[in-house]
Amino acid sequence: MTRQIMKRRNGQQSILQRALATAATLALTAAMLCTPASPLTPSAHAEISSVNRGDVIVIAFQTNWRSVARECTETYGPEGVGYVQVSPPQETITGTQWWTSYQPVSYKLDSKLGTEAEFTNMIATCKAAGVGVIADAVINHMAGADRSGTGVAGSKFDGEGNFPAVPYTPSDFHDCTENIINYSNADNVQNCRLSGLQDLDTGNANVRSKIVDYMAKLLDLGVAGFRVDAVKHIAAADVAALKSELLAKTGLDENDFLFEQEVIGSTSEAKEIQPVNYLGTGKVSEFNVNARLKQAFNGDINSATFGLSGIGTSSSWVPSNKAAVWVTNWDTERGDNALTYKDGSRYLLANAFLLAYNYGQPHVYAGYYFNNNDAGAPSASTTQVPDMKCPTDGSQTSGTWQCTQRWTAIRGMIGFHNAVAHTKVTDWKEYGDNVVGFGRADKGYLAINNSESPLEATFTTSLPAGTYCNVYAVGDCSKTVTVHRDGTFTATVGAGSAIAIHVGAQPATWTSTSLTDPTDPSWFVQQAKADGVDGKAPSLISATAVVAAVVVGIACIGVIVVVVCWRVRRKARS
Numbered sequence: 226m227t228r229q230i231m232k233r234r235n236g237q238q239s240i241l242q243r244a245l246a247t248a249a250t251l252a253l254t255a256a257m258l259c260t261p262a263s264p265l266t267p268s269a270h271a272e273i274s275s276v277n278r279g280d281v282i283v284i285a286f287q288t289n290w291r292s293v294a295r296e297c298t299e300t301y302g303p304e305g306v307g308y309v310q311v312s313p314p315q316e317t318i319t320g321t322q323w324w325t326s327y328q329p330v331s332y333k334l335d336s337k338l339g340t341e342a343e344f345t346n347m348i349a350t351c352k353a354a355g356v357g358v359i360a361d362a363v364i365n366h367m368a369g370a371d372r373s374g375t376g377v378a379g380s381k382f383d384g385e386g387n388f389p390a391v392p393y394t395p396s397d398f399h400d401c402t403e404n405i406i407n408y409s410n411a412d413n414v415q416n417c418r419l420s421g422l423q424d425l426d427t428g429n430a431n432v433r434s435k436i437v438d439y440m441a442k443l444l445d446l447g448v449a450g451f452r453v454d455a456v457k458h459i460a461a462a463d464v465a466a467l468k469s470e471l472l473a474k475t476g477l478d479e480n481d482f483l484f485e486q487e488v489i490g491s492t493s494e495a496k497e498i499q500p501v502n503y504l505g506t507g508k509v510s511e512f513n514v515n516a517r518l519k520q521a522f523n524g525d526i527n528s529a530t531f532g533l534s535g536i537g538t539s540s541s542w543v544p545s546n547k548a549a550v551w552v553t554n555w556d557t558e559r560g561d562n563a564l565t566y567k568d569g570s571r572y573l574l575a576n577a578f579l580l581a582y583n584y585g586q587p588h589v590y591a592g593y594y595f596n597n598n599d600a601g602a603p604s605a606s607t608t609q610v611p612d613m614k615c616p617t618d619g620s621q622t623s624g625t626w627q628c629t630q631r632w633t634a635i636r637g638m639i640g641f642h643n644a645v646a647h648t649k650v651t652d653w654k655e656y657g658d659n660v661v662g663f664g665r666a667d668k669g670y671l672a673i674n675n676s677e678s679p680l681e682a683t684f685t686t687s688l689p690a691g692t693y694c695n696v697y698a699v700g701d702c703s704k705t706v707t708v709h710r711d712g713t714f715t716a717t718v719g720a721g722s723a724i725a726i727h728v729g730a731q732p733a734t735w736t737s738t739s740l741t742d743p744t745d746p747s748w749f750v751q752q753a754k755a756d757g758v759d760g761k762a763p764s765l766i767s768a769t770a771v772v773a774a775v776v777v778g779i780a781c782i783g784v785i786v787v788v789v790c791w792r793v794r795r796k797a798r799s
Contacts, residue, residue: 279643281580282308282359283630286555286592287323287602290339292613293358294350296630302354304636305643308483309351310359310452310588314344315439316378316390318368319608321601323555327454328368328422330376331390332439337377337610348447357449359483364436364467365455366422367393370402377608386423397432399424405458411497415460427463437470444475450483452549453507457488461502468506484508485549492541504547511548511585513539515563518552518579522564522571526675527655534653534661537584548585552576558590559598566594566627569748570721573634574673577697577723580638581663581671583650587642591629594621602626619747628744633753636742637696637725644729645669656682660718664688669727671697674718681717684724688712693726694735699753700742702735722752 283306285293293309301309313326316333326337334341348358373383382388386395401417401424408414418424425432440451456464464486472479484507490500500509520531527533537545552575557563564572579587593603602610603624615628629635645665652664662672662684670686690710694702706726708714718724741753 279305279639279646280307280586281305281639281642282310282549282586282588284310284551284554284588284590284592285312285630286590287312287326287605287610288338288591288613289610290343290347294343294347296613297347297351297354297356300630300636301351301356304630304639306356306630306639308357308359308449311347311361312338313361313363313454314338314443315363316376316380318372318374318382319377321605321607322599323601324599325601327363328366328372329363330368330382330388331378331380332435332442333378333380333390334442335378337605337608345446352447357483358447359450359452359485360443360448361454362440362443362451363454364425364427364439365458366419366424367398368423369421370418370423371421384423391435393425393432393435397426397429399426408491408494408498411460411495414495414498415458419455419458424458427459427467433463433467433470436467437474440471441474444471444477444482448482450485452485452487454487456486456503457498461497461506464503464506479507486510490543500543504543508547508549508586509543511543511550512557512562513542514548514550514579514585515553515557518575519562519564522568522575522675525659526673527659527661533578533582536582543585545584549588550579550585551588551590552579553590554588555590555592558592566621566629566746569746571675573632573749574675574721574723577634577638577671577725578673580635580642581645581665581669581725583648583665589629589635589639591627593626594623596623600624615744617743619745619750621746631742631744632749633700633739633741633745634697634723634725634749636700637730640729641669641671641696641725641727644727651687652685654685656680656684662686665727667728669725672716672718672724674720674722677720679717679719681715683713683715686712686714688726688728692732693728694730694732695724695726696730697723697725700737700739702730702732702737703740704753705732719752719755 283301285296288311293311297309313329314334314336315329316331316335317337318325318328318330334344351358367388368382370384375381380390386393386398399416403417404421405414405417405419416424427433468479468484486503486507486509488500488503488509489512500511503509514536517531517536521528521533525532542548552572553563553565558565564575566572576589603626604611613626613628615631616622616625645668648666648668650663651666652662652670654663655661656672657676657680659676660674660680662670664670664686667687667689670684670688672684674680686708688708690708692705692707695704695706698704706714706716706724716724741750
């Protein structure tokens with residue numbers, strides 16, 4: 226944006242601020258004169274936030290409890306995030322690598338991510354912000370057979386099946402001590418060891434009782450549910466028995482908490498370990514989504530074979546109401562089957578699509594930048610992960626946090642997702658190579674340009690006529706589009722960018738004044754700073770005139786009310 230335009234905008238903002246202050250003073254005076262004192266009520270903003278609370282889950286990978294609590298108050302709650310999924314809270318082996326969190330040695334709630342007291346405080350803080358905490362539960366196995374010693378909280382263990390802090394003994398584990406070698410054999414997958422991890426015999430009532438006690442305690446502390454790790458390695462009958470016993474112990478109904486199961490499906494594997502076997506006990510991860518998104522955004526999003534329109538349409542996929550979906554998570558970002566932050570605009574566009582589409586329960590992954598697949602959280606020691614410090618230079622430097630939940634487009638698309646909840650996909654249309662637009666009934670519309678060139682087009686929506694903020698592009702509503710009475714709008718979608726508009730984001734009600742967030746990648750900031758309204762010259766005068774007219778109107782009404790009330794009181798005294 227040119228300096229001249231910036232100067233004009235700053236000057237106009239200063240005038241508006243003074244006018245608003247005057248109007249506010251007059252309104253307050255009128256209220257004091259004409260209305261009786263009454264108890265304070267919750268703000269409209271707070272009420273709206275509660276009503277609009279969504280189902281989006283942010284995966285706060287390897288983030289300690291103090292930092293999660295802070296984010297619930299500062300980001301997750303205000304932005305309408307429904308849940309935050311945290312890394313495993315139980316005591317594990319020591320080590321800086323991220324995977325040490327998936328080798329438990331006890332069910333004590335003292336881990337690298339914090340103490341039980343900090344964990345409890347985090348749950349309460351997040352709940353107060355309207356955010357539920359989902360605990361990652363590792364119940365298929367304990368630490369690897371190649372390890373022995375003490376965990377991060379001092380509990381002893383060995384590679385022979387002895388975990389006295391639980392307690393578990395060798396008889397609590399499956400007899401098979403070999404690693405899994407044949408995924409077409411369910412017995413091999415569910416009774417042998419996953420990468421050397423000591424495999425718990427979940428068919429054993431004693432083992433299930435220990436797991437149930439652990440999960441019941443988490444529920445008692447207030448968690449909103451679980452993401453259960455490595456479920457395909459547990460027999461479906463054992464999972465059903467475990468959940469039934471958990472419900473009996475807690476007196477809860479199965480709908481009282483979320484139960485998400487990690488099951489990586491593959492048609493080449495045994496039928497007993499396919500996702501369909503676990504639909505009766507809860508939601509199931511649908512890894513076809515991240516694979517399809519990578520294929521589409523790395524090629525043509527409109528492909529008849531692997532394009533976006535085919536997501537969720539196959540009968541072999543998990544039904545939408547049971548599907549847990551994401552663009553990436555900590556496992557897939559270390560493989561080759563998902564888009565990651567390293568894919569730049571394609572990664573962000575894929576997240577926008579997932580949050581705008583109507584398939585599954587969307588997850589937003591928030592991890593850290595790395596160049597080594599084993600790398601643990603930034604500055605982690607063998608027993609502790611320090612507080613998360615979000616970056617501010619946009620460089621995406623290895624060894625620093627991503628803080629994806631704060632990115633401008635992610636914030637905007639979470640709001641979009643909440644605004645269009647429970648509506649169908651409408652107005653799907655291809656607008657050129659690698660460009661598509663679709664709506665969510667009369668609540669929202671997303672246009673994606675996955676090509677290398679900007680595209681100007683007239684898009685057809687079902688939205689009411691009006692001017693809308695592009696919540697993908699900027700955080701301050703400085704980029705807008707105007708929908709006409711026939712539901713169309715004409716705009717330019719930048720290369721590798723998008724236009725996302727919804728009924729809850731219009732200039733008259735928009736409050737954020739930040740163009741971008743300090744955590745945004747530098748390439749996104751450059752996009753956002755481009756002059757104009759979706760590539761066109763900005764019209765600051767008209768926007769300011771409208772707001773100024775409203776302010777003047779409010780001030781005039783305030784003056785009239787003050788005068789009338791003063792005369793009424795004067796007459797009453799006489």
